[in-house]
Amino acid sequence: MKNYISKSIFSALTIFGFSFFTTAQSPSTNEALGNIALTSYVPEQIENLPSGAENLLINKLNQITSTNGIAASGIDSRFIITANINVLTKDMLATAPPMTALTLDVTFYIGDGLDGKKYSSQTVSVKGVGTNENLAYMEAIKGINVNDESIQNFLSNGKKKIINYYNTRCAQIIKEAQALQAQLKYDEAIYKLTAIPEECTDCYNKAVAIIAPMFDKMINRDCKLKLAQANNLWAANQDVATANQVGEILNSIDPQAGCYNDVKTLSAKISKRVLDLEQREWDYKIETDVNLKRDLIKAYQAVGVAYGNGQAKSVVYNVQGWW
Template identity: 60%
Template structure:
């Protein structure tokens, strides 16, 4: 019996209708389609790294508790904070303790354009054996379930929705320009960043993405098919067959040139049997998926692009505090 040395499974989701509003409702439990905020704490001389980390974690708790996705990439919309020491006392205790009263102000806004959307001031008190521990003790008092903080988050969300309402046409035009430059992943990233809460703009962008996605996978198929053909034409051995198989397996089966990919697969398999006496298989299994699976595929492209961006960015918060 011939030994099967390689098997690649293809699957694809067929497009079966397009109901963006209902899908948005179905995905409420997911992070996809939510308003997203990046947590950002600029360097503050009075705060140690440990205290800054504590404050950053608290900001993350605030947004996750209040129905906002924590952006894994550098979102234009941010939640940030500034801490000022109001009082500092050295307590004559054993051991000596430091007592701090902090004025901490939380902000939500557009970190690219530098527009502040919402703010909330908090007075926090903390005690510790040193200033850093006193800072951390004070930060622990930030309650993400506080009604004032929840109102602050709601105000910020409303402003973000207003931003998309006012700029939807511009976002679409910029994405279409990127599409013309074959920068499909960046264009899809821009369009999938529109949250489902912005219903009208969300529906408009989701109506554009399928054709853009199709162009992207068709172009990707041509590039990969050319690479696979070049490799195989140069060297026809087992190792090259494995490399070619890896390339072919990454081609989306819904792309236009998948038939050519199958033809190359068959040619490679036949040659491997001739030179190596072993079987080389590339099987295609088709699955009919739901529309929400396609939406996730679109968002995966956007997320992959976003995650590939620089991890460190300096936002414009001039005048916020």
């Protein structure tokens, strides 16, 4: 069962050959379908940000979200958590060695980074001491308490605004997804629908109901395309090297696809040919029992995540006027 589910998800991820990329945010995508996710973003507008502090601040933003039950997005989602920092005080301490003491005001923001709408903000004051200004600055950032009640309230307010965004635009989002489906852009359509949070109960349920037949159409189309490719390769050359190449294609086809019986038939032919040629079993064994329950939610999310990570650009966020 475990092997089957993993294979289904792998198939969803490899349907269109997406590759993963990294941006200035969380390097992993751990969110489940229905969770609100925020992209951690540090803009260039933060003045005098010391070298090395950007990653530290990104990590702190990720820590704030994950500690308080919000997923850190590994892709460029429209909703972001960001920060601005102001130096309130700077003192030189007459110690051995001399130390620099800083007091920073760190203001956090949550909002729609594409529309440029700020949803929530909160300022906390922190202090840091170091042998130079850069180290003092970074020590102050490390000292931000992610469990602070004011930060939790800030996140709660931002979350409410995000839920309202989806609730008020549900019909439009679904319509856009259906238009993408009509263009055979199943992966992008599923990506759009899987972004709807579970807290938006009615809209979330509508989205899941729409994704199910959409997902079936996607895996059926993928099956036909890959099976045709596999048949053409095998018809051209029936040696072991080609068999292995075809095996990789067949193993990426979802076992629940409508043409999977044809996949099994071709696989059996290749297995017999390899046995005749090399007197051994073929290394590629496809799924033969398709009567197992699929973890659909994970399969849907895998497609959405693969699409988001497969985009060859980083989103340019608009935070103008937030501070």
